[in-house]
Amino acid sequence: MTTEQKIQRIADHYGYEPQSRQLVEELSELIQAVCKHNRAYEERPISVSCDCPERDSIAEEIADVCIMIWQICYLLGISNERIDQISEKKLDRQIRRIKNE
């Protein structure tokens, strides 16, 4: 089973309502993980090379959020191409803003 097939199987099983609620829950867990990481690093510099349980938690929650976003996109018929297209426009706009700073 491919990742896409697994996403579709799970999304079809539960449906939009429960999965949209689960997305909100996972988003709030990611927010909490980022806040916890920021609290832990208020007094010491962030280093990408050291082991950090708070960073592992963020990775875990990002994975949860991605899984839910993929399901919601599938259930709402939002294609990856559309997301990529919108993202590209937003990235270009932000790059222009940075150039004007």
Ligand SMILES: [Mg+2]
């Ligand atoms: Mg989670």
